[in-house]
Amino acid sequence: MAGAVETTDEVASHLHPAGSFDVDDHPMPNGREEIWRFTPLRRLAGALDRQPTGAGAVDYRVEAPGEVAVASLAPGQAPRGTVLVPSDRAAAIASAETADALHVKVPAEVVVADPVAVTVQAGGGRSNGHVVLDVGPFAKVTLLLDHRGTGVHTANLEVVVGDGAEVTVVSVQDWDRDAVHLGQHEALVGRDASYRHIVVSLGGDVVRLNSNVRYAGTGGGADLYGLYFADAGQHLEHRLFVDHNAPHTRSHVDYKGALQGRDARTVWVGDVLIRKIAEQIETYEINRNLVLTDGAQADSVPNLEIETGEIVSAGHASATGRxxxxxxxxxxxxxxxxxxxxxxxxxxxxxxxxxxxxxxxxxxxxxxxxxxxxxxxxx
Amino acid sequence: MSTLSIRDLQVSVNVGEGEDKQILHGVDLTINSGETHAIMGPNGSGKSTLAYSIAGHPKYTITGGSVTLDGEDVLEMSVDERARAGLFLAMQYPVEVPGVSVSNFLRTAKTAIDGEAPKLRTWMKDLKTAMSDLQMDPEFAQRNVNEGFSGGEKKRHEIMQLELLKPKMAILDETDSGLDIDALRVVSEGVNRAKTETGAGVLLITHYTRILRYIKPDFVHVFVAGRIVEEGGPELSERLEVEGYERYAAGAGAAKIGD
Known part of the structure; x- marks a missing residue:
């Protein structure tokens, strides 16, 4: 491959401009922006106003087996900030307004049998959060992020998947009916590592999650699964971005949603970027929606940006029906x-x-x- | 003793843009328990339409005539009511139901037909026996309904349902199509077993005479252009094997002109 000297950073995604930690770099959206055009901004209840976490607004309860270290990280304290750079205003606020991020660390080669459970219990009002899951090489762990209660919550999850590690994240949005939740989940998948990210969104008035993956080396694989069920009036939005920035990497996205009731609304946006360097990758993404009653609307937008044809396979599918x-x-x-x-x-x-x-x-x-x-x- | 009685059945199908096409032009047929009736006819003669309209597929509109099972008006019943009344249709193209295992599906169907859940121990035994009789791998019960099944597996699965659900009347829509000779024998034995065990009436729809070597019909009806044009005993199928449908095709043409 003579001449293939381009570095991964030189080809930017047209759909995903570089992020920033500075909240002011993400102006208040007006709804016409590509990344906000599906979101009901008027129902965000102040989630995009920069506000600190209110007293009693949220409680993080952590249940972790002994071999898992639980601590906190200040802004800029590695590995916090090494993987996740906020890609929208909500994520920037969540990051800026979280002084002590929850740091869940699994040492190298430690296989954790029982899941690490983080229950995010919101008690009303405005809250921000940031969790760093830091998994060493060849370690294995499952993290459950269980969102319950109500409030207006912006929160991030930053996942370091060490080389050869196996990480599963299950994020459950089992909010009360009136909650608002905006967040960014960002993972960096190490060489030959495997990352599974499973999202289940059932509750909330508005839920909008950005789930992103990129790779730290060759041979990594990512499986992003999602299940959502929107009732009358609910807005559940899932946006995915897989950045194939390394050769011989693999990704599979499978999201399924059901909708019922008047003005039930779901949005799925699945973006995959195959950079020039990312030869011999495999990717497939599929979104299926089952519309159970009249008056519900499912949007499904798959996007593939392909910078090289030297790949094993790339495909996507989307189907919405009764x-x-x-x-x-x-x-x-x-x-x-x-x-x-x-x-x-x-x-x-x-x-x-x-x-x-x-x-x-x-x-x-x-x-x-x-x-x-x-x-x-x-x- | 049950009787399925079809009288002057006329059926049309919506072909789009609000246009209907008449497929069945008045079919008369009576099937009693224990009898096997073969309906034979060329492609496009309306054989499958007969099967699906008896089962109640929403695509077809009944424009005239009647269908009764032991005097009860079948055409007034919903699809599931017909099945619970004792009708069964083994489909030519069984439908995939992703995420629903064969075992879950069969148990749900059995519970619906019987009006109560089968006793677990007898049910597991019955299921095992039915599968081994039809030479199916035990793992089959854990697969999703018709998903990734070969043609032969789909047909075995249909006949397994026939054996487990024990209907009064079974309509087999081209169950023989796409089967190799071994699979055809296994499937036919299943039909014969079900008949012996429950005394069901069978309406066997086929294009070919091959299956009639394994499932002996008591009556043969030749179906052309949406109606029965000739009836007889098993000897009629032997004649069809030699002569084919050509001579009826001419007759059907004449009948059409006469319409």
Missing amino acids: FDDEQLFYLQSRGITEEDARRLVVRGFFAGLLERIGIETVRDRLTEAIERRLAEVGV
Whole structure:
């Protein structure tokens, strides 16, 4: 490959300009910006105003096995800030207004059997947060970020996946109906490391998560899964960016959503950049939406920016639809009522993603929450 | 003893832009428990339309006639009510249901048909027996319904449902299509077992005579251009094997002109 001397930094993503820690570098959006055009700005309840965390607004409860070190990091204290540079105003505020980020450190080669559980309990009012998951080479861990309660919350998650490490993040947005949550999850995947990021968004009035991945070396893989279920009036927005900035890396994005009720709204934006240097990479992203009732709207926008053709594969797919009549007919022709048939189809739609949540108690809780939702509208 | 009675059944299908096309032009057929009726006809003659309209597929509109099962009006029933009343359709192209395992699907269907959940121990035994009779790998029960199944696996899965759900009347829509000779034998044995065990009536829809070597029909009906044009015993299928459908095609053309 003579002549392939271009460094990764020289080709910028057209869709993702460089970030900044300075809140003022991210002006208050007016809604016409590409990154904000789907978001209902008027419903953000001050999430984009720079404000400190109110007293009692949020409580971080950490349950971590003994081999995991839990501490805090000041702004600029590595590894904080080495992976995540805020890409929008919400992330910049979350970063600037968090004096002590939660630092969860897994030493090299330590395999943590039980998940590290971080419960983010919001108690109303304005809050900011920043979590750094710092996983050493060849270590293995699962982090559960469990968001509950209500309030206006901006928060970041910064993940260092050491070389050869295996990291799973499960972020559950089980907010009360009126919460607002904006956040950025940023991971740097080490050489030959594997990163799994699973998002489940059920609650909240507005949830908007940016989940981003880039690579620190060759051979890394990232699987980004998501499941969301929007009820009447909810806005659930998931934006993904996989930056293939190293050769022989792999990414797979699979997001599925269901919508029911008037003005239920979901947005999925999946961007993949394959830089010139990123030869022999593999990437695939898919988003599927099941619209269960009238009056709901799902936006699905896959984008591929390809700077090199020397790759193994790159693809994307997006499908939004109602129940498949043939599936319902098949099930009903076996005596199953229409209501039960619909429930089976929705359950089946989400089954694969729920199975990926390795934590049984969380999986059962989410399965029940989905069943309750379906029962509400008689699906 | 059950009777499925089809009288002067007329069916149309929506072909888009609000336009309907008449497919069935008055079909008369009576099937009693224990009887096997073969419906044979060329492609496009409306055989599958007959099967799907009895099962209640929403694509078809009944424009005339009646279908009753033991005197009950089948056409008034929803799709699932028809199944619970004792009708079963083995489909030519069974549908994939992602994320729903065969085992979950069968148990849900069995519970719906019987009105109560089957006892776990007998059910597991019945399921195991049905699968081994149809020469299916035990892992099959954990796969998603029809997802990634080969043609043969799909048909075995249909016949397995026939054996487990024990309907009064089974309609088999081209169950033989796409099967090699071994699979055809296995599937046919399944149909014969179900018949012996439950005394079900069978309406066997086929293009070819091959399957009739394994499933012996009591009656053969030749179906052309949306109606039955000739009826007889098993000997009629032998004649069709030799002569094909050509002579009916001419007759159907004449009938059409006469319409």
